[in-house]
Amino acid sequence: MHYIGRFAPSPSGPLHFGSLIAATASYLCAKSANGKWLLRIEDVDQFRIKKNSINSIINTLESYGYQWDDDILYQSQRSEAYQDALDSLGKLSYPCTCTRKFLQKQVPTGTYGYIYPNFCREQISNPDAPQFAMRLRTNNTSIHVDDYLQDALCQDIEAEVGDFIIKRSDKMFSYQLAVVVDDEHQNVTDVVRGSDLLDNTPRQIYLQQCLRYQQSSYLHFPTAITPDGKKLSKQNHSPEVDAQQKRLTILRTLNFLGQEAPSIDQFSTLEDIWNWAIKNWDRDKIPAQMTLPENYPNHDTT
Numbered sequence: 339m340h341y342i343g344r345f346a347p348s349p350s351g352p353l354h355f356g357s358l359i360a361a362t363a364s365y366l367c368a369k370s371a372n373g374k375w376l377l378r379i380e381d382v383d384q385f386r387i388k389k390n391s392i393n394s395i396i397n398t399l400e401s402y403g404y405q406w407d408d409d410i411l412y413q414s415q416r417s418e419a420y421q422d423a424l425d426s427l428g429k430l431s432y433p434c435t436c437t438r439k440f441l442q443k444q445v446p447t448g449t450y451g452y453i454y455p456n457f458c459r460e461q462i463s464n465p466d467a468p469q470f471a472m473r474l475r476t477n478n479t480s481i482h483v484d485d486y487l488q489d490a491l492c493q494d495i496e497a498e499v500g501d502f503i504i505k506r507s508d509k510m511f512s513y514q515l516a517v518v519v520d521d522e523h524q525n526v527t528d529v530v531r532g533s534d535l536l537d538n539t540p541r542q543i544y545l546q547q548c549l550r551y552q553q554s555s556y557l558h559f560p561t562a563i564t565p566d567g568k569k570l571s572k573q574n575h576s577p578e579v580d581a582q583q584k585r586l587t588i589l590r591t592l593n594f595l596g597q598e599a600p601s602i603d604q605f606s607t608l609e610d611i612w613n614w615a616i617k618n619w620d621r622d623k624i625p626a627q628m629t630l631p632e633n634y635p636n637h638d639t640t
């Protein structure tokens with residue numbers, strides 16, 4: 339099958355170094371396989387969108403020389419497709435009136451947050467509630483994730499997460515549903531993303547099964563963790579970075595991903611770096627875990 343990969347940033351701020359690592363990893367996996375690389379803006383949660391960050395993300399990717407195929411897909415324009423998918427789940431989905439506040443008080447917390455005890459599965463807990471979410475009924479079979487880099491993950495969703503939300507009470511569709519419907523719509527064969535998203539994968543595979551979709555292949559590269567245990571985060575705007583700084587940044591993403599790129603003086607343009615990277619990309623060199631050295635640069639990329 340023809341390789342189709344994607345990069346799917348959520349516009350909650352400008353791209354930071356951690357997001358460029360995700361862009362580089364997914365880009366080079368696709369391009370070195372002669373495949374397509376699609377760009378999807380994950381603006382499904384309209385309350386989390388930061389003003390101007392969609393333009394900022396697109397401009398940044400362009401200025402760093404990433405070249406996406408096909409039109410950009412915006413989750414904010416996909417509500418009908420998500421609703422169709424939800425409708426097709428039929429009795430596998432059900433309304434739930436439990437509020438977050440109520441659950442936080444009532445419910446034990448597991449590895450993946452609170453475990454929903456399926457209060458509303460057979461009977462809605464509060465018929466007078468002004469609004470309700472939609473949950474997906476789970477069962478006690480284990481979902482296995484075979485990952486190209488990470489140890490296999492096995493999750494009993496019913497026991498470890500519980501029936502989970504696919505449409506929120508504020509009528510926003512959940513991240514899990516949107517991602518799965520979009521990956522199917524865009525014929526994505528390979529999901530390459532940070533290992534902080536690994537925990538979501540069993541739920542997404544279960545949704546793919548419920549919707550009778552193709553299952554994707556997965557590669558979760560290590561999320562950059564600083565020595566004090568913090569993730570690389572979004573930072574404030576810094577002044578416009580110059581061309582040499584851009585070449586350096588791309589080389590840093592390559593080295594983070596274990597690619598042993600030559601030093602910057604071997605490349606006169608960004609295009610040279612990309613040509614080298616596509617030709618020499620080796621996903622087997624990506625480390626499964628990674629801690630950053632002290633004082634690792636975590637500058638803004640815009």
Ligand SMILES: [Zn+2]
Pocket residue numbers: 433434435436457458463
């Ligand atoms: Zn409920």
